[in-house]
Amino acid sequence: MKAQDEYEPSEEDWKLFDELAGKSQRGIWGDTGDAPHDSQEPPLSNYEIEVRQRRREVERLLTGAYHRPIPAAQEPLARRLLELSTAYQPTELRAVLPRLRDELVLQNLTLESDTSTPKAVPCPDPAKSQWTLYEVWQHQLARDRADTSSKGGQANHGGTLEERERRARVMTVLTQHKAVLSLTKHDWQDAYDAARKMRSGATALVAPTPTPLNELLTDDPELRTGHERVSALVTSMKQIQEHARFLDLTDVRADDLIIKPIEKRVTSRSRDGVPFSADDTEAIFSGYIYQGALPTNKTKAYPFWFWLPLLGYFTGARTNEIAQLDTADIKDTHGLACIDFCADDQSAFEAKRIKTGEARLVPIHPRLIELGFLEYVEQQRRSNQKKLFGDGLTYLRSRLCLKFGETELTRRER
Template identity: 30%
Template sequence: MGAFSFAAPSTHYLRFQPDEFAHHLRLRGSSYYFRQVIPRLGEITLSLRTGDRRTAKGLCHRISKSLSTRFAAVTTQPITSQQRLHEILEELREDARDTLRTFISENEMDDLDSLRWAKEVTQRRIQRTTGEPEDFIKLHAKLEFLEALEAKMNGNAMKLVTLAMHGATGALGEIAQQPSPKVLLASAEALQPAASSEPSDDYSDGSTAGHTFAQLVEQYTHEQKMKGKWSDKSELEAGAVVRILTALVPSGPVDGLTRKDFVRVSELLSNFPAQASKRFPHVADLRELALMNHAPDVLMSITTQNKHITRLSTILKWAELNGLIRKNLAEGLVKEKGGRASEEKSAFSNDDLRLIFRCIAEKRTPKPYKTNRNGGNPIQAFHYWVPVLGYYTGARVNEIASLRPQDVRQVDDVWCIDICQQNDGNKRTKTRAGDRIVPLHPELLRMGFVQFALKAAERECPRLFMELKMSPNGYGGTVSNWFNGHPDKSHSLYLRAGIRGANLSFHSLRHSFTTNMERARVDPITLKRLVGHAMDDMTYGRYSKGINPQIAFEELSKLPSLSDDILVPFEEWMPSMA
């Protein structure tokens, strides 16, 4: 096949070499798909409706040959506009569909499965048609015709009688007498409306029953990454969720599942342990894990269960919108929390916070089994600063752990930390509203945080806490492991500090911050901006220009100083860093 070219609207020529016009064959589920890219125009993708590779290859070559001939013909004509380029692509797509229809009518329509597929296509056309009433009438007539033909092929005389009573198509006598389904299906094609009056059918919407949940997950994940919607961390977090969901959703085509199957998935999630990979590292079968008996305090919280259910519904909704399944049957399974959100996660009390600060002051921060080369316990800078910053700024663990020297700066003569997202993939905020300026609390100034940041800048350190290494959960992964400990809470910092309680973690520092700020009657809008929450009100969310550092500093100063009589400045606590 020679090179193709045509004049673009800008008068220069676009040329297509034979290798650019190559076609591809791909197996998805139980069916092969044809895909051909038309460079700088678009692509054509069709489900070949067969799982036989030899048949698929033959049909693939047939469609490609037809397309190349058609393409050579249309490009000999002058191109006057961009609209004409789109028309050419649609003409090529329609030609590919015609070739596919011809092949099916000649070779496959004696197959009852193919007949049922023709019914599904017609039903989808009925749902999608937005043309004249005559179009709907023709499509319904075709559907009834196909149902009558299916009844004949199944030997179901009663079905024929029922259709006759409803006045199906007026051609039931022909159906009863005609021995060849191919002839009858040719008649059925005549009943459909013209291509110009109904939405085009690309035959590639994948609504075949062959898509398993695992296959949908693979395609969904690929699209999210290609569109740049997921960071590497997002993919890892989602991967942990979908591994559980894939194990709990019954195997086999999703379109073969029922609402009851997805209700059962929700029930299994309610009996699934939190942090399963740490608690049960030797159990490979996650479905088996969901069927075991677990203590109530080991199970996932309602919030976590709902995150999994929401992810399941999101994937199936995406598959439905892309025509990969008929319907999302996991919608509406989110569970009621049964209380205020604040009751699900605990905050540290002020007495708890003092115990944590005393633990830091006494340098009981390293894990008991950790020793340095000299046999002593290795204290590190993050042991001092990260919990302190967690309480006095209300920032999230990864926001603190990824701070850089240049993020500590003066804004309108007020020392602040700039919590922002960078494009290097190493420094991220959780949400768009998470990008914010947070003034330094007076206690942080007393402790010497500004001097600590300036010295890190002098040493040209890329980050404030160089001892923290990147992990699948970001730089904060090391902090969470150190502060929260194992799921059984052994070796957690707050346990060494003498604190006991359920639902406690590093995030509890953030809850303590907001609780104490609310008790101090801090302006709610300022508080939302300080913690990086989105504004619900359009006036504040869209038109406000952000936080005023001086006002925010005054409001932040209302937060109780709980460490001033406990912690010495950092340079005294760790002289080696001075």
């Protein structure tokens, strides 16, 4: 099988070739002529013919016709086109050169934009001139709460609000507590890059005792925050950056930066888990939900705040498995109260999933029964609740007292 060249020389090609090589050589491509070569110019080598042909194609592109001289202002562009097109055959140049020219022009425009004097950010309200990203987040939160015309914005309930507040503190540390008005494009880029190196469980504090950036980061991949939390942080940071643009505190957009997707991280912590230490356990069950005086600014609590850590402690189940439980999963089996950790049909609404398919029936620990877990389950059933844990709030009394059915949990022990 022989490769076939579908290129058909045009009349302009013949004319160009006649000019470059002399009419007596036209027979190479078409007519066989024996006319004597009457030009005094010595015959050109194949290399010289190709060089001239490439030059003529560049002339045609930049001037619109052959034999027109390239303006001096476009000579640098012509030289670059010749350099970049050396990998292509002369017969391909007519199709390739326009694309190369467009890329060079766009590249030149980008370089000119980067080296030009940065645009001045409009002068904002002087009261906002020293705002960090934490104050920008607070402003956004207040604005969302004041806007009653939309259901969007940041959630007000405890867990989500606390997590967003934590992210705002982390963002502030990542930007080294600088005023947003002073952040350059490179400062923003550095902050997004640093987010990838966050240490798992690191504390991020703002004024009056700001956390230094180096305490938040680590070069050890095994100690870094999981990819899901980092992705959520980056998304929140983009939103706060956009709100800062709305406040005229910056003109840098997230789209102006190089923010690559966060790759999935598999470490020993995510793969095998890390057991809680005695100090960890003590810290979890020493909170006001379980013991001690009730803070004066707390009036409500979610039931899962109380029950989920206890169920995890006494069953060893994963957090997601506990959170997915239905009231129907609490069963009496041969006179023994059990929790049925099982998956649902995947086509079912709110289908439960069990990691690695480890369905199992776990007896309920006597201490959970003593603390009133079964009464809580029965209360959920009487309220026609499908899920064991929902968003229902329980109002707190002068002492923390979570009442479920007939049992009051006034003593909170592990």
